[in-house]
Amino acid sequence: MEVLLLAIFFLPLFLLFISRIYKLNLRPPGPRGLPLIGNMHQFDTANTHLYLYKLSQKHGPLMSLKLGTVKYLVISSASAAREVFKYHDLCFSSRPASVGLQKMSYKGLDIAFAPYSLYWREMRKICTLNLFSSKRSQSFQPIREQEVARMVKSIRDEAAAGSSVVNLSETLTTLTSSVIFKITFGKIYDDEEEYGAMNHNKMSSKMKSFHWLLTETQAIFASFFLTEYFPIIGHLIDRLSGAWSRVEKSSNKIDAFYQQVIDEYLHSSPASTHECSILDILLQMKKDSSDFTFDHIKAILMNVLVAGSDTSAAAVVWAMTLLIKNPSKMKKVQQEVRDITGNKGFVDENDVQKLVYLKAVVKEAMRWHPPLPLLLPYETIDKCVISGYQIEAKTRVYVNAYAIGRDPECYEDPDEFLPERFMNSNIDFKGHHFELIPFGAGRRMCPGISMGVATTELALANLLYSFNWKLPPGKIKEDIDMATATGLTVHKKNHLCLVPVIIN
Incomplete structure (x- = not known):
């Protein structure tokens, strides 16, 4: 009897000891939640990447959260990201079927938000080869250089006319929108329709519609639906609150915009389109396959337009913000650019390849402020073990690139703006170095x-x-x-307004 009582008393302690050693079936640590709602009452949706970064400093680089019925895993260090993307990439290769993403991707017909499947693998292969190859990117070089030259001329004209302050946030948003719009649709407007003048009041109605599309798409991505976290009661509440109807109306307007541009493109004369436009390629894909529909085209257009314009604008604004706060770095990179370019009057893309310090500035700016600080959400397709913790299938995963960029195990003085750390370094952001992954890594890396x-x-x-x-x-x-600011792509909350001084 005494032996039995001792066994009953010591068995729980023995099991706890074993589980602590092997961490078997244990979730990663995280903040304690409440019954039913989990950590939902603690969650900060305004600055999620900052909130999760602060939590990770307390709970560690692998952290669990639970929002309603949905389990989350947060990755906040380069070593944890390496284990995920290098050794368990397939397990982490899907996307969650959230309401906003499903609406904007035409139920997963795109590349960025589609769940992992045979369809996604084939579509990724086709689009990488036809749309996103290095050769294709080089073919768009004249468009990028033309639009950047137009931006520079516009700023110079405004400065010469006595306008002392330039809103670089709006200027760069217009530039990148202009670049991606022309790359995508190949449209060449007449002078009155041209939107190169970096003044939103002078934009064509179509470009104003395009900017509305970008803003509204971001809003849908950020929309909160209780359905995802409380499937039964949440669906009813979302209906009653009007959340569903708002998304339906917005997505219908966005779909109409895509269809209008496609129709105009199809009825335009060959002389008014760029022969290498992305829409040309997508339409050819539709001709080649009866399974490839207009919904497929619109879903991929969404990926190209949103990712191609919004993220680049945010990246340049953050780089300029950090440089203006660090005058010595600004002077150093300007000296390099001017020495390499000389009196040519314009820095072309061939010159850019020689600008070692400028490239280091871009890397450091993206370390500080990756345009998508949480990357796009992942979802596990099977169980796996990470750092001894068991991660269940259907776990949603946030990879906090913002936190990884501040990982003290990877960066000395991580809170200092030091582009020099990337000089004479082989670290890049192409997915091979997990301490710098603003574009992601592995199978779901941005193509x-x-x-x-x-x-x-x-x-x-x-x-x-x-x-x-x-x-x-x-x-x-x-x-x-x-x-x-709040959004999938994180911009400066307040616009960056600076005074340009013409030097040549």
Whole structure:
């Protein structure tokens, strides 16, 4: 009897000891939640990447959360990201079927948000070869250079006319939208319709519609639906609250915009289109396969338009923000750009390839403020073990690139803006170095990285080459805030407004 009592008493302790050693069937640590709702009452949707970064400092680089019925895993260090993407990439290769993403991707017909499947593998292969190859990106070089030159001329004209302050946030959003719109649709408008003048009041109605599309798409991505976390009661509440109807109306308007542009493109004369436009390629894919529909085209257009314009604009704005706060770095990169380019009057993409320090500035800016700080959400397709913790299938996964960029195990003085850390370094953001993954890694890495980086570097190089930049009168660098706006792509909350000084 005494032996039995001792066994009953010590058995739980023995099992706890074993589980602590092997961490078998244990979830990663995380903040304690409440019954039914989990951590939902603690979740900050305004600055999610910052909130999760702070939590990870307390709970570790692998952290569990639960929102309603949905389990989450948060990755916040380079070593954890390496284990996920290098050794368990297939397990982490799907996407969650969230309401907003499903609506905007035409139920997963795109590349970025489609769940992992045979369809996605085939579509990714086709689109990588036809749309996002290095050769295809190089074919769009004339469009990028033309639009950046137009931006520089517009800033110079405004400065010469006595306009002292330029809103770089709006200017760069218009530039990147212009670049991706022409790359995608190949449209060449007449002078009255041209939107190269970096003034939103002078934009064509179509470009205003395009900017509305980008804003509304981001809003749908960020929309909160209780259905996802409480499937039974949440669906009813979302219906009653009007959340469903708002998304339906917005998605119908967005679909109408795509259809209008496609129809105009199909009825336009060959002389008014660019022969290598992305829409040309997609329409040819439709001709080649009866299974490839207009919904497939619209879903992929959404990926190209949103990812291609929004992220590049945010990247250049953050780079300029960090440089204006660090005048010595600004002077150093300007000196390099001007020495390499000389008196040519414009930095072309061939020049950009020689700009070692500028490329280091871009890497450091993306370490500080990756345009998508949480990357796109992942979902596990099977059980796996990460760092001794068992991760269940259907777990949603946030990879916090913002936190990884501040990992003290990877970066000395991570809170300092030091582009020099990437000089004489082989670290890049192409998915092989897990301490710098603004474009992701593994199977679900952004396929449009070549085009995005080319636009970012070209725009930044020419802004630094053509102008010296000052703060508006009465402002000092400490006045520049680093607050972030809410959205899938994280922009500066307050626009970056600077004074350009013409130097050539």
